[in-house]
Amino acid sequence: MAARRLPVLAQYRDDAVTRLLCAGAHLDEGFAREVDVELTEDRLRATGPSLGIDLVALARHARASVRRIDRRDRRLARLCAVGVWAAVPAGFYGLVTDLGALALAGAAALVLTYATAWALVRGAENEARTAALGVEHGAGRPGDLAPAIGAEMEARLLEQERANVVPYAAGAERTTPFVGSGSKIKEMVWQPIDVSRPADDPAGGGKLAVKPFDAVDLHGFVAREMEHIAGLKGLRARNRLYVKGDHVSYVGPDLLPDRLRRPRAQIPKQLVQAGVVQPGAGMRTYLSLERTGEGGRVIVSMHLRARLQHPSLTWEVAAYGIPPLQARFYRVHQLPLDGWERWWDLFRVATAATASALLGAPGRLVRRASARGERARALDRTRREIGRRHLRFDYGAVDSLRERVADWKQLGFSERTDSQDFLQRLQQGVLIATERFLKDHDVDTSSYDQAQQVINTHTYTFQGDVHSSNIGAHGTVNHAGQSQT
Structure with missing residues (x-):
């Protein structure tokens, strides 16, 4: 058929969320500092996987924003010391002692100080907006629009994007180990399937011999075939070892080469495969299937673990979702691009902010230095306890940047229905892949056919944090005492 x-x-850009976050780093100082600390500062805890984000690009733009603000505040602090703390007492003294020239000089110095501060505030705001608009509307890659932050640091962030191991905080064991995946939609263990019975020989004459296989083979087959089976182009499938944070040292030097440094994000695949066949102490391997919606606005993920214990096979399944970004990250869309509107908006913002920016600059610099010093001292204390007392430290991540800046209130109708479609396709794809795998290994699938009828009753409601306690019979989800499928 032709x-x-x-x-x-018109289509969303594939990196639309990365661009919005990079632009947000230039327009939101608090967010820029949060990113700079989490992605580039020395630390012991692991960084949670931020799905669908170019971490190198975000770190570059956050660092550029932080440096610009610090540079502005250092200049404002010097102006405040010379032009305010000196000019105001001099002018006041001239008024009291009837020294008109001194009073006039003090007033002139104060006016000059304010004008210079206004120019600095306006210039910094103009640079921030130019950078934000450039990354949002520019044609180049976001990472190419900001200075590099160091080869070693960027290599670590690239490794983080391809992580095959996720240390999670010990406290998350009571809720979910899948830090970075967002809100829980559903958790379940599917109906057991008998995989011990051989299939009938199609040529007649009895039964075929079951071809031996293990859970690693099944995980690998599903990972390879899911994109084609489910019809989800761009599906990301990866086995990851999820390790409880205070059990990280048990994995060995491949994960934690130095107990006084953060754990690595990539380990040998044999360790990941070992967690498929036999879970360790506080560590299990899951096949993570992740699909992003248009422009990366929403992310759905399904974490699977094959429980293959002769004679039966079951799938442990957990579905999660991350909604669009918070409203504050769309501010770049409301900025005037050029002309009189941009000039006037910059004039208005600079005029409103100059006085507080000028007078508060010394205090801000002191507070930032104090916060950096406190973080460094706390890190040193923890390292001493680990080194001297052999403290079993919790290296696990609590969450991720991507899920932290998400907001379910921003979820639209099309994103909700697309996400439900993704999850249903993933479920059906896993079932089809499992059937094909069993047939390829000459296993009788009559037990699978019976289990599939029960499994197919499970549905997914992509509306936020739906806990397992709200899940009723046959996969229905209960809201405020009512049930829906």
Whole structure:
């Protein structure tokens, strides 16, 4: 059948969320500092996986924003010391002692100080907006629009994006080990499937011999075939070893080469495969299937673990979702691009902010230095306890940047329905892949057929944090005492 020719509609950029976050780093000082500390500062805890984000690009833009603000505040602090703390007492003294020239000089110095401070505030705001608009509307890659932050640091962030191990905080064991995946939609263990019975020989004459296999083979088959089976282009499938944070040292030097440094994000695949066949102490391997919606606005993930214990196979399944970004990250869309509107908006913002920016600069610099010093001292104390007392430290991540800046209130109708479609396709794809795998290994699938009828009753409601206590019979989800499928 010939393909129908139709016009191409405008599409979201694949890196739309990364661009919004990079722009947000230039427009939101608090967010920029949060990113700079988490991604680039020395620490012991692991960084949670931020799905769908170019971490190198975000770290570069956050560092550029922080440096610009610090540079502005250092200049403002010097102005405040010379132009305010000196000019105001001099002018006041001139008024009291009837020294008109001194009073006039003090007033002139104060006016000059304010004008210079206004220019600095306006210039910094203009640079921030130019950078934000450039990364949001520019044609180049976001990471190319900001200075590099160091080869070693960027290599670590690239490793983080391809992580095959996730240390999670020990406290998360009571809720979910899948830090970074967002809100829980559903958790379940599917109906057991008998995999011990051989299939009938199609040529007649009895039964076929079951081809031996293990859970690693099944995980690998599902990972390879899921994108094609489920019809989800761009599906990301990866086995990850999830390790309880205070059990990280048990994995060995491949994960924690130095007990006084953060754990690595990549380990040998044999260790990951070992967690598929036999879980360790506080460590299990899951096959993570992740699909992002248009422009990366929403992310759905399904974490699977094959429980293959002769004679039966079950799938442990957990579905999670991350909604769009918070409203504050769309501010870049409301900025005037050029002309009189941009000039006036910059004038208005600078005029409103100059006085507080000028007078508060010394205090801000002191507070930042104090916070950095406190973080460094706390880190040194912890390292001493680990080194001297052999403290079993919790290296696990608590959450991730991506889920921290998400907001379910921003979830739209199309994103909700797309996400439900993704999850249903993933469930059906796992079932089809499992059936094909069993048939390829000459296993009788009659038990699978019976289990599939029960499994297919499970549905997914992509509306936020739906806990397992709200899940009723046959996969229904209960809201405020009512049930829906």
